[in-house]
Amino acid sequence: MPYQRNGQSEHSGKREPGLKQSGPEHARSGGSRSELSLSKESRLRHAGSKHSGFAVSRGGHFWKHDLSRPLLELKDVTVVFGEEEVLKDISFSVEKGERLAVVGPNGAGKSTLFRTIAGTLTPTSGEIAIYGRKPGSHICIAYMPQVNMIDWDFPVTVLDVVMMGRIRKIGFVKRPGRKDREIAYHSLELVNMEELAGKQIGMLSGGQRQRVFLARAIAQDAEILMMDEPFTGLDVTSQRDLYRIMDNLTINGITLLVSTHDLNAAKEYFTRIMLLNRRIVKMGTGEEVMNPEYLIETFGGHFTVVESEKGTTVIEDSCCSHKEERVGKSHA
Amino acid sequence: MHSPSIVSLLTFITAPLKYGFMVRSLIAAVIVGIICSLVGTYVVLKGLAFMGDALAHSLLPGLAVAYLIGGTATMPLFWGSLIAGLLTAAGIGMITRGGQLKEDTAIGIIFAGMFALGIAIISSVRNYSVDLTHFLFGNILGVTRADIILSLVIGLAVVLLILLFYKELLVVIFDPILARTLRLPIMVFQFMLLFMIALVIVVSLQVVGVALMVAMLITPAATAYMLTNRLHWMMLLSVLFGVASSSVGLYASYYLNIASGAAIVLVCTLIFIFVFIFSPKRKLLIKV
Numbered sequence: 001m002p003y004q005r006n007g008q009s010e011h012s013g014k015r016e017p018g019l020k021q022s023g024p025e026h027a028r029s030g031g032s033r034s035e036l037s038l039s040k041e042s043r044l045r046h047a048g049s050k051h052s053g054f055a056v057s058r059g060g061h062f063w064k065h066d067l068s069r070p071l072l073e074l075k076d077v078t079v080v081f082g083e084e085e086v087l088k089d090i091s092f093s094v095e096k097g098e099r100l101a102v103v104g105p106n107g108a109g110k111s112t113l114f115r116t117i118a119g120t121l122t123p124t125s126g127e128i129a130i131y132g133r134k135p136g137s138h139i140c141i142a143y144m145p146q147v148n149m150i151d152w153d154f155p156v157t158v159l160d161v162v163m164m165g166r167i168r169k170i171g172f173v174k175r176p177g178r179k180d181r182e183i184a185y186h187s188l189e190l191v192n193m194e195e196l197a198g199k200q201i202g203m204l205s206g207g208q209r210q211r212v213f214l215a216r217a218i219a220q221d222a223e224i225l226m227m228d229e230p231f232t233g234l235d236v237t238s239q240r241d242l243y244r245i246m247d248n249l250t251i252n253g254i255t256l257l258v259s260t261h262d263l264n265a266a267k268e269y270f271t272r273i274m275l276l277n278r279r280i281v282k283m284g285t286g287e288e289v290m291n292p293e294y295l296i297e298t299f300g301g302h303f304t305v306v307e308s309e310k311g312t313t314v315i316e317d318s319c320c321s322h323k324e325e326r327v328g329k330s331h332a
Numbered sequence: 333m334h335s336p337s338i339v340s341l342l343t344f345i346t347a348p349l350k351y352g353f354m355v356r357s358l359i360a361a362v363i364v365g366i367i368c369s370l371v372g373t374y375v376v377l378k379g380l381a382f383m384g385d386a387l388a389h390s391l392l393p394g395l396a397v398a399y400l401i402g403g404t405a406t407m408p409l410f411w412g413s414l415i416a417g418l419l420t421a422a423g424i425g426m427i428t429r430g431g432q433l434k435e436d437t438a439i440g441i442i443f444a445g446m447f448a449l450g451i452a453i454i455s456s457v458r459n460y461s462v463d464l465t466h467f468l469f470g471n472i473l474g475v476t477r478a479d480i481i482l483s484l485v486i487g488l489a490v491v492l493l494i495l496l497f498y499k500e501l502l503v504v505i506f507d508p509i510l511a512r513t514l515r516l517p518i519m520v521f522q523f524m525l526l527f528m529i530a531l532v533i534v535v536s537l538q539v540v541g542v543a544l545m546v547a548m549l550i551t552p553a554a555t556a557y558m559l560t561n562r563l564h565w566m567m568l569l570s571v572l573f574g575v576a577s578s579s580v581g582l583y584a585s586y587y588l589n590i591a592s593g594a595a596i597v598l599v600c601t602l603i604f605i606f607v608f609i610f611s612p613k614r615k616l617l618i619k620v
Binding site for chain 2: 118119120141142143145148149150151154155156157160161163164165167168170172173175176200216220
């Protein structure tokens with residue numbers, strides 16, 4: 001029972017009592033497993049930044065968060081690559097604690113949207129605000145790209161990589177302290193990787209590699225975590241583990257933005273779904289977006305709806321190798 | 333008290349040191365061994381070997397002009413080569429930025445052009461082959477006190493920068509996406525890295541010369557890379573190999589009467605081959 005390691009005793013008075021209720025109603029049946037705590041980390045987070053209304057970076061920047069505004073707000077964001085409008089007039093807002101699934105075909109601009117929010121891309125026009133502030137020097141966004149351009153032979157251990165998430169909290173010149181090591185280690189516990197802390201990253205399996213980056217995002221103390229296609233290439237067990245970790249994050253008040261192909265799963269596990277194809281086709285709850293009209297608009301004609309006892313499954317038809325994989329999934 | 337072999341080993345080590353120039357050479361070689369292999373760690377990890385080689389070669393026109401003006405004085409040579417190095421880096425950046433050419437092509441064009449310019453300038457002097465040889469292959473026996481002080485200052489500055497920005501440099505090299513998400517001033521760190529490489533090359537030229545410079549940067553670091561999984565260990569091992577090669581190489585050059593730059597690089601290479609064959613990780617072989 002790795003998730004229960006820290007037990008209830010870790011819940012200190014500083015923990016916001018309402019946080020637990022902010023989890024999604026469907027928070028996976030495994031009730032006992034969801035009683036997980038981010039304990040130390042959340043205590044630090046709550047004692048430190050959130051409640052004072054400040055995003056505190058000891059790197060020197062103090063940005064006042066206007067907590068009356070939505071956590072994330074995009075206004076008419078357009079991204080143009082060369083001649084091509086990859087994202088057009090994207091406007092939406094996300095409240096704290098939400099789980100938003102971003103669904104769309106290949107080339108719909110899902111990755112571009114995440115990269116723009118993460119700040120690795122600058123929008124051609126439009127505005128992005130975090131609690132009403134431009135994210136110019138915010139570091140409260142964590143981003144897990146679909147493909148990490150990473151040299152897996154690099155001489156760093158799992159713990160080293162997780163610690164990288166904390167460098168702005170630690171600040172320039174300073175070295176990681178005991179508290180940072182505790183947080184990094186605890187982040188690894190949350191993704192069930194603490195035993196591999198000393199391993200060189202090249203020795204990990206695919207699912208484990210992903211969890212290292214998840215742990216790093218947790219260690220970053222971010223309020224928003226964006227994951228680009230995290231389920232692609234994972235086996236069923238790893239997918240289930242990932243959902244469990246996501247439940248954990250939601251319980252601790254971390255807002256999730258996840259892109260996926262799997263509309264079925266999106267409907268089941270997320271509070272809202274965004275259908276994206278260059279522009280927002282429809283945004284709403286699973287029931288609201290599961291409408292053939294919107295789906296055709298999103299996926300073009302290239303999809304098949306499979307009705308099963310599990311519900312509606314959309315099989316996208318844009319790439320043969322993916323198609324097979326997805327057909328397999330719908331059977332599973 | 334001492335066994336004869338220890339006595340003879342001591343004389344073996346101390347005998348060359350009765351010459352002032354050998355003491356200076358040894359100090360210079362050790363300093364260069366330390367800073368080259370330290371910065372070389374980043375060069376190896378970021379795949380900048382070609383960049384380092386090109387940077388070293390492109391210093392030649394700067395050296396040549398400084399030499400024509402000030403002879404072998406330390407500071408003019410330093411500034412001459414540093415300016416040439418910075419111009420090269422800027423030129424490569426400008427050509428690459430347009431996106432028309434790949435970086436290695438840009439590096440190749442600029443470096444060969446600068447190198448040719450350097451040879452042309454030096455060849456205008458009467459006894460140019462001797463001077464050219466010194467620039468190309470180093471002239472460690474001609475190291476002056478001023479040279480040593482300069483390389484000490486630069487070396488300390490480089491070590492200090494790496495100690496201060498260890499975390500940030502690691503993130504910028506390892507995961508640029510994270511660096512950008514965390515709003516690190518990536519350009520600043522990338523420039524800092526290039527600048528450190530340029531500085532180290534400039535102060536190391538006299539020891540190994542332009543042509544063999546890249547070996548001092550990458551061979552000790554690559555050897556260390558095969559032996560460890562942690563960056564700081566890689567740095568320490570790299571420094572160890574660098575210092576061992578430069579001092580052993582210098583002694584080899586004294587006793588065997590071979591060119592010192594070549595001797596140092598050969599020792600580097602021998603250590604590398606040894607580790608490559610017996611490395612517990614055998615990374616390069618297993619991966620294929």
